[in-house]
Amino acid sequence: MKKVLALMFIIAIITMMGATIGQTAEEGRFIVKSNEMVLDTQTNLMWAPKDNGSDINWEGAKSHCENYRGGGYKDWRMPTQDELAGLYDASNTRPAPCYRSFDIHVTTELIDITCFAPWAFETKDADAAHFNFVLGTRFWYLQTHTYGTRALPVRSAK
Numbered sequence: 348m349k350k351v352l353a354l355m356f357i358i359a360i361i362t363m364m365g366a367t368i369g370q371t372a373e374e375g376r377f378i379v380k381s382n383e384m385v386l387d388t389q390t391n392l393m394w395a396p397k398d399n400g401s402d403i404n405w406e407g408a409k410s411h412c413e414n415y416r417g418g419g420y421k422d423w424r425m426p427t428q429d430e431l432a433g434l435y436d437a438s439n440t441r442p443a444p445c446y447r448s449f450d451i452h453v454t455t456e457l458i459d460i461t462c463f464a465p466w467a468f469e470t471k472d473a474d475a476a477h478f479n480f481v482l483g484t485r486f487w488y489l490q491t492h493t494y495g496t497r498a499l500p501v502r503s504a505k
Contacts, residue, residue, distance in 0.1 A: 348490075353434045362503045364503055372455060374375050375418060375454075376389040377458070382396065383396065385455070387434075389433075391503065392502070393498070393502045394434075394501050394502070395415055395500040396457065396458060396459060397500075398497035399497055401413050402445075402462070402464070403494060403497060405470070405490035405491075405492075406490060408465075411500070412424055412499075417500065423500040424502065425467060426465070426471060426501040427468050427469060428467040428476045431478035432485070432502060434460075434480075437483055439455075440455060441483070443461070445462035445495065450481065451463050451481055452481070459479055461497060463479055465497045465499070466496055473489055474490065475487065475489075475490045
């Protein structure tokens with residue numbers, strides 16, 4: 348009996364260790380697939396787990412997204428305003444790391460938006476779109492604008 352209990356204990360320890368080592372984090376509809384991407388199971392989009400981390404103009408943001416290689420994929424791109432809006436949740440509040448006086452509203456902690464306005468793909472003339480996570484609204488700025496803007500790569504999970 349003691350041998351059986353000891354064996355069961357060892358199996359339980361090994362099972363727990365395996366779950367911890369290879370485990371993916373989950374938060375509602377979001378699943379961390381690796382340290383390089385977060386799957387949104389509702390939209391079937393894969394997001395980078397963090398934006399670029401500093402102010403950037405639209406062209407720089409586009410380049411950052413297209414050159415991101417999370418998970419070994421090469422088809423990363425800039426999100427649309429609608430895709431960014433899908434990450435907004437007015438009931439989920441946290442301070443914007445770039446300016447603590449601003450509260451941003453992001454639906455998950457698994458995607459680290461470090462300021463309040465990631466760029467979106469849409470453009471018209473010299474302006475480009477972004478989504479404001481403080482107000483939950485779509486805005487347009489000059490493509491050369493950098494204050495508070497970030498690049499957040501996305502791809503379709505297929």
